[in-house]
Amino acid sequence: MGVARMATKAGTGPGAGVRIHPTALVETAAIGEGTVVWAFAHVLAGAQIGRDCSIGDHAFIEGGSRIGDGVTVKNGAMIWDGVTIGDGVFVGPGVLFTNDRYPRSARAPWLDRDHRREDWLVQTTVEEGASLGAGAVILPGVRIGRFAMVAAGAVVTHDVAPHALVRGNPARQAGWVCRCGQPIAATEARATCNACGDGYGLSSHGALLLLDGSDD
Amino acid sequence: MGVARMATKAGTGPGAGVRIHPTALVETAAIGEGTVVWAFAHVLAGAQIGRDCSIGDHAFIEGGSRIGDGVTVKNGAMIWDGVTIGDGVFVGPGVLFTNDRYPRSARAPWLDRDHRREDWLVQTTVEEGASLGAGAVILPGVRIGRFAMVAAGAVVTHDVAPHALVRGNPARQAGWVCRCGQPIAATEARATCNACGDGYGLSSHGALLLLDGSDD
Amino acid sequence: MGVARMATKAGTGPGAGVRIHPTALVETAAIGEGTVVWAFAHVLAGAQIGRDCSIGDHAFIEGGSRIGDGVTVKNGAMIWDGVTIGDGVFVGPGVLFTNDRYPRSARAPWLDRDHRREDWLVQTTVEEGASLGAGAVILPGVRIGRFAMVAAGAVVTHDVAPHALVRGNPARQAGWVCRCGQPIAATEARATCNACGDGYGLSSHGALLLLDGSDD
Numbered sequence: 001m002g003v004a005r006m007a008t009k010a011g012t013g014p015g016a017g018v019r020i021h022p023t024a025l026v027e028t029a030a031i032g033e034g035t036v037v038w039a040f041a042h043v044l045a046g047a048q049i050g051r052d053c054s055i056g057d058h059a060f061i062e063g064g065s066r067i068g069d070g071v072t073v074k075n076g077a078m079i080w081d082g083v084t085i086g087d088g089v090f091v092g093p094g095v096l097f098t099n100d101r102y103p104r105s106a107r108a109p110w111l112d113r114d115h116r117r118e119d120w121l122v123q124t125t126v127e128e129g130a131s132l133g134a135g136a137v138i139l140p141g142v143r144i145g146r147f148a149m150v151a152a153g154a155v156v157t158h159d160v161a162p163h164a165l166v167r168g169n170p171a172r173q174a175g176w177v178c179r180c181g182q183p184i185a186a187t188e189a190r191a192t193c194n195a196c197g198d199g200y201g202l203s204s205h206g207a208l209l210l211l212d213g214s215d216d
Numbered sequence: 217m218g219v220a221r222m223a224t225k226a227g228t229g230p231g232a233g234v235r236i237h238p239t240a241l242v243e244t245a246a247i248g249e250g251t252v253v254w255a256f257a258h259v260l261a262g263a264q265i266g267r268d269c270s271i272g273d274h275a276f277i278e279g280g281s282r283i284g285d286g287v288t289v290k291n292g293a294m295i296w297d298g299v300t301i302g303d304g305v306f307v308g309p310g311v312l313f314t315n316d317r318y319p320r321s322a323r324a325p326w327l328d329r330d331h332r333r334e335d336w337l338v339q340t341t342v343e344e345g346a347s348l349g350a351g352a353v354i355l356p357g358v359r360i361g362r363f364a365m366v367a368a369g370a371v372v373t374h375d376v377a378p379h380a381l382v383r384g385n386p387a388r389q390a391g392w393v394c395r396c397g398q399p400i401a402a403t404e405a406r407a408t409c410n411a412c413g414d415g416y417g418l419s420s421h422g423a424l425l426l427l428d429g430s431d432d
Numbered sequence: 433m434g435v436a437r438m439a440t441k442a443g444t445g446p447g448a449g450v451r452i453h454p455t456a457l458v459e460t461a462a463i464g465e466g467t468v469v470w471a472f473a474h475v476l477a478g479a480q481i482g483r484d485c486s487i488g489d490h491a492f493i494e495g496g497s498r499i500g501d502g503v504t505v506k507n508g509a510m511i512w513d514g515v516t517i518g519d520g521v522f523v524g525p526g527v528l529f530t531n532d533r534y535p536r537s538a539r540a541p542w543l544d545r546d547h548r549r550e551d552w553l554v555q556t557t558v559e560e561g562a563s564l565g566a567g568a569v570i571l572p573g574v575r576i577g578r579f580a581m582v583a584a585g586a587v588v589t590h591d592v593a594p595h596a597l598v599r600g601n602p603a604r605q606a607g608w609v610c611r612c613g614q615p616i617a618a619t620e621a622r623a624t625c626n627a628c629g630d631g632y633g634l635s636s637h638g639a640l641l642l643l644d645g646s647d648d
Contacts, residue, residue, distance in 0.1 A: 023457070025239070025255055039457055039474050040490070042255050042273050052539050057474050057492050058256070058508075060273050060291050072537040075492050075510055076274075078291055078309050078350075088540025093510050094528045096310045096350040098368055102397030103347050105288040107268050108304025110345075117396075117411070129542075131535050134510075134528040135569040135587075137351040137369035152530055153569035153587030153601055155351075155369030155385075169369055169385045169587075169601045180549075181534030195549070241455070241471055258471050258489050274472070276489050276507050292490075294507055294525050294566075312526045312566040314584055318613030319563050321504040323484050324520025326561075333612075333627070353567040353585035371567075371585030371601075385585055385601045 024055075032069065047079075050087070068128065082121050082140070086128035092152065094135045097124060101140055127162065129179060149177040163200070163208040176200070176208045184208065240271075248285065263295075266303070284344065298337050298356070302344035308368065310351045313340060317356055343378065345395060365393040379416070379424040392416070392424045400424065456487075464501065479511075482519070500560065514553050514572070518560035524584065526567045529556060533572050559594065561611060581609040595632070595640040608632070608640045616640065 017033035020026050025042045032051030037043060039057045046063025049055070053067060056075035061067070064081030071085055074093040082099040085091065100120045105111075122140035126132070130144050133152030144150065145162030154171040165175040165183065176184040178193035184200055185191055186208055191200045199211040233249035236242050241258045248267030253259060255273045262279025265271070269283060272291035277283070280297030287301055290309040298315040301307065316336045321327075338356035342348070346360050349368030360366065361378030370387040381391040381399065392400040394409035400416055401407055402424055407416045415427040449465035452458050457474045464483030469475060471489045478495025481487070485499060488507035493499070496513030503517055506525040514531040517523065532552045537543075554572035558564065562576050565584030576582065577594030586603040597607040597615065608616040610625035616632055617623055618640055623632045631643040 040256050040274070040472055052541070054539060058274055058292075058472070058490055070537055070539040070541045070543075072539055076292065076310075076490075076508065088537045088542065090535050090537040092530075092535060094310065094508075094526065096368070098308070098350045102365075102393070103306050103308060103349065104345070104397045105286055105304045105306040105347075107270060107286040107288055108345060109268070109286045110304065111286075129536070129540060131537075133535065134530045135351070135567070139368055149534075152528070152571055167602075170383075177534070181536045256472055256490070274490055274508075292508065292526075310526065312584070314524070314566045318581075318609070319522050319524060319565065320561070320613045321502055321520045321522040321563075323486060323502040323504055324561060325484070325502045326520065327502075351567070355584055386599075 028063070038075075046081075056093070074134075082123045083126075084123070085126045086130070086146075088129045089126050090131040091126075092132050092134040092136060095132045096135075096137045098138065098140045099124065130160075131181065147177065147179050149181065161207060163210075179210065244279070254291075262297075272309070290350075298339045299342075300339070301342045302346070302362075304345045305342050306347040307342075308348050308350040308352060311348045312351075312353045314354065314356045315340065346376075347397065363393065363395050365397065377423060379426075395426065460495070470507075478513075488525070506566075514555045515558075516555070517558045518562070518578075520561045521558050522563040523558075524564050524566040524568060527564045528567075528569045530570065530572045531556065562592075563613065579609065579611050581613065593639060595642075611642065 014031040018031050019036040021039045023039045024037045027045040028047045030048040034052040037055045041055050041059040043061040044063040047061045047065050049067045050069035053071045055073045058076045059073050060078045062080045065079045065083045067085045068087035070088045073091045077091045077095040080097050080099045083097045099122055126144045127146040129147040132150045135153050136150045137155045139157045142159050144160045147163050148160045149165045151167030154167050155169040157170040160166050163176050164173050165177050167174050176186045178184050178198050180196040182195040186202055189202050200208050201211050203209050230247040234247050235252040237255045239255045240253045243261040244263045246264040250268040253271040257271050257275045259277040260279040263277045263281050265283045266285035269287045271289045274292045275289050276294045278296045281295045281299045283301045284303035286304045289307045293307045293311040296313050296315045299313045315338055342360045343362040345363040348366045351369050352366045353371045355373045358375050360376045363379050364376045365381045367383030370383050371385040373386040376382050379392050380389050381393050383390050392402045394400050394414050396412040398411040402418055405418050416424050417427050419425050446463040450463050451468040453471045455471045456469045459477040460479045462480040466484040469487045473487050473491040475493040476495040479493045480498045482501035485503045487505045490508045491505050492510045494512045497511045497515045499517045500519035502520045505523045509523045509527040512529050512531045515529045531554055558576045559578040561579040564582045567585050568582045569587045571589045574588055574591050576592045579595050580592045581597045583599030586599050587601040589602040592598050595608050596605050597609050599606050608618045610616050610630050612628040614627040618634055621634050632640050633643050635641050
């Protein structure tokens with residue numbers, strides 16, 4: 001993806017070991033080592049990005065957002081103020097976050113600028129290891145659980161349980177997925193991933209738990 | 217959002233008082249005072265944009281489109297020839313307009329270029345004060361009424377009534393909203409917005425009317 | 433669309449007769465004569481693009497993708513490794529392809545980089561003359577048949593038959609379309625396009641066939 005054409009900026013702005021494509025705009029210094037920012041992406045002042053992330057072409061990361069370590073943000077994704085993304089999350093191409101339940105143009109001619117409501121900013125959280133498929137739209141205020149999988153094109157209007165697979169508009173749960181991303185047939189109280197062998201159990205309140213104790 | 221890095225262009229091209237990010241491309245002079253165009257956006261010759269608008273990063277505004285005053289066009293939205301947008305509209309991130317009901321590649325090898333049909337361009341209108349949520353897709357030829365609210369991820373295939381809330385794919389009406397954007401519980405003939413106090417009445421033909429007379 | 437501002441690059445990189453906007457990035461030499469690449473688009477090394485194509489603003493074409501002749505790729509569309517697009521296809525604005533059924537961040541802190549599964553890349557094919565409407569999301573591994581029409585906002589999770597019209601999330605067949613793009617009322621064994629006069633027949637296994645023999 002054109003790595004040879006990229007320069008490594010060190011010392012000022014982003015820290016040493018951050019690679020930034022010549023056409024990208026990076027206005028925050030809070031980017032961890034090993035992160036790469038691709039062409040035409042724009043990271044605003046006030047954004048926080050961890051180590052070893054990849055920020056794809058044409059992506060937009062607003063001030064006030066927080067992104068963990070090892071996160072992949074694919075091309076054209078938009079991450080706004082109020083969005084928190086955990087370690088190892090996959091944000092697919094064209095994924096759209098939101099942060100206002102009742103958006104109106106703040107510049108409308110009939111508005112007194114002092115009248116914009118103060119509580120418009122809503123927080124959204126994606127927990128570690130989750131994946132958001134291409135073109136997913138995430139309504140403001142939801143929490144997407146650890147290792148959940150949001151299908152491509154889903155419109156997420158409610159919280160998503162850890163390890164849940166959701167799809168559709170509005171998104172509804174259609175199954176469970178393993179940490180490795182593969183579907184889990186959790187029809188019984190216990191299940192094993194056919195791809196990687198991880199073992200899971202369904203709790204009495206319907207949550208899928210990894211049986212190595214890390215979900216306790 | 218990096219205002220300090222932007223220069224104000226005056227005298228040529230866009231008029232005085234228009235702020236254009238150094239990476240943006242603006243090829244029309246028809247932009248009103250107070251409008252700002254952000255990074256990597258592209259406004260083509262023949263586009264008309266009013267006063268006090270904000271055109272977000274990576275947005276695309278084609279020639280033949282008309283945008284009123286105080287409009288917010290968020291990042292990555294695409295506004296084509298044939299689209300008319302009223303004053304104070306909110307066009308959310310990644311909103312996609314369309315202007316051809318039966319799109320085919322006009323460059324296909326088997327096409328005689330003289331055979332492209334002449335009536336392909338369809339007009340779409342968004343009336344003043346309406347909001348289009350993130351990732352909404354607007355089919356060609358629809359009219360979205362005053363102060364309507366299109367939910368994030370909705371695919372709008374039919375006209376939307378003034379003050380209506382629509383959502384889903386295809387978009388269907390799910391309620392009413394106030395001028396301020398908040399939902400209105402219009403279960404009776406009259407309703408009041410809990411947020412701003414505006415009063416509404418349901419007309420005999422099922423339309424929501426603001427009771428200060430401005431919807432007459 | 434700003435043609436006058438574009439230079440023609442000849443001799444190195446893309447071949448003679450390819451027009452590339454000054455802000456576009458083109459890193460492949462495999463682009464046919466007569467193709468134009470618009471502003472802020474990015475075509476990576478290893479991508480193959482045919483003759484007389486148009487690649488819109490902010491589009492992204494990854495290495496390993498193959499695009500035929502006379503293809504229109506509208507703004508912001510993303511075409512990844514593993515995607516093959518036939519001659520004369522229309523890829524609408526914001527169309528998102530995918531190439532991994534079970535996406536996870538390959539950079540997650542808990543991953544040994546040697547453990548990324550080897551079979552993640554899935555092939556997707558769009559046959560000649562098909563159209564993908566604005567914002568369509570194409571799941572990995574599907575085949576979209578000749579002259580099919582994917583409606584704007586559709587999420588394609590299964591193969592699409594030639595000449596089929598599909599829409600919704602998930603996309604389901606809603607009718608048939610002619611080569612010219614217009615709907616065909618194929619309620620009987622034979623049908624004629626009202627717009628262009630092409631004749632079609634429904635085969636015994638439910639496929640729509642053009643009656644000039646070219647679909648044999």
